[in-house]
Amino acid sequence: MSEVKTLATVWLDGCSGCHMSLLDLDERLIELSSQFQLVYSPLVDRKTFPDRVDVTLVEGAVASVDDLKKIRKIREHTRVLVSLGDCALTGNVSAMRNTVGVQPVLFRVYEENVLQKQIPTIGVPALLDRVCPVHEVVPVDVFVPGCPPSADTIYQVLSELLAGRVPSLGGVAHFG
Amino acid sequence: MSGEANVRTLTVDGEEISARADQTILEAAREHNVGIPTLCHLEGLSEVGACRLCLVEVKGARRLLPACVTRVEEGMEVTTHSPKIDRYRTMILELFFAERNHICSICVANGNCELQSLALTLGMTHVEIPYQYPQLPVDASHPRFTVDHNRCVLCTRCVRVCSEIEGANTWGVMGRGAQSLVITDLKEPWGDSETCTSCGKCVQVCPTGALFEKSSVGSKVRKHPEFLPYLRIMREEDQA
Ligand code: SF4
Ligand code: SF4
Ligand code: SF4
């Protein structure tokens, strides 16, 4: 695999725990960041996804039309797509609503026992009927289990990628 | 039968081993420290061959055979690990995860679950089979225990321990295939069961978070299925 110079991270339907775990790398983050440029992330300012990114870490499941649009675009512009954490990998807590469907959930939250009943539609993306793991929607190259994956696991993944290898987490990290 | 007639010689992954004629491939292999993954098997209970994780290749056999219910035979050539076997095992694991709702991060068994650790040891990092997201009940009517069908793998360990060791016969299986459910008595709430002695054995042997003790929620208490063989020996001594 050719050299990894640019990294992006995205946050779909997740709790941001995977990004917290990434920050948990502490001083190792400084060591690694001298080797790549963080070109797009909730942690940096840039608003549009760059044309060509070497590695993108995806946190979260695909839960809204917006997530779907984003992940398709990201896949198109990313060389190595990494599903980071159980939500991206399995749907996890985000997908728990799939057993009942989206309408009953919206009803429960915005109508049942609520004084001003209204399901928000303006300025928020519509929810998909079914929350999906990322690889159900676009091809994924690396799967990193864990809720969240530990900082050590993320360090291992990033080090491997920076060394030009595509890591496999089989036997290394488990769900949960 | 003479002692010799009781011994079988076979090869497991190329190594020649001898086993008693009444042993299964699994027993013989484990005695020689050959690891074969299992889920429905539990030492101290009868074998049912339900989960198929222990599939092995036997030369001359047309299909893969479950090691826990296949007896050793003279001259048998067994392979316990190969790319084909690994593929099958991963597929079986994926089916378990896809058929029910396994959300490890919020499960009572997280970090203490045989299914979760099998996924780790067999290198399964994600599930290719589309998740089914079935709607399944949780029965918390028993004062001490809960059954959460979202996490059940239908291994029937609970059914067997309750009948074979406790003698209460509270658990049974209803329905077919993926639609099956383990039930207490005639599908009555567990808390209303007339037969359950509240011994807790089913909870101890359940490999997943499907059966758990209410008081242990959030405390990462380990289950102790390894008590069974000792219990069996003590019973047999009692009866002798
Ligand atoms: S039963 Fe095991 S595999 Fe299933 S959710 Fe709980 S910890 Fe995960
Ligand atoms: S607690 Fe004991 S008697 Fe009751 S169902 Fe479980 S094994 Fe059977
Ligand atoms: S409740 Fe537990 S022991 Fe019983 S069949 Fe389900 S997974 Fe197995």
Ligand code: FES
């Ligand atoms: S352990 Fe052999 S079939 Fe389950």
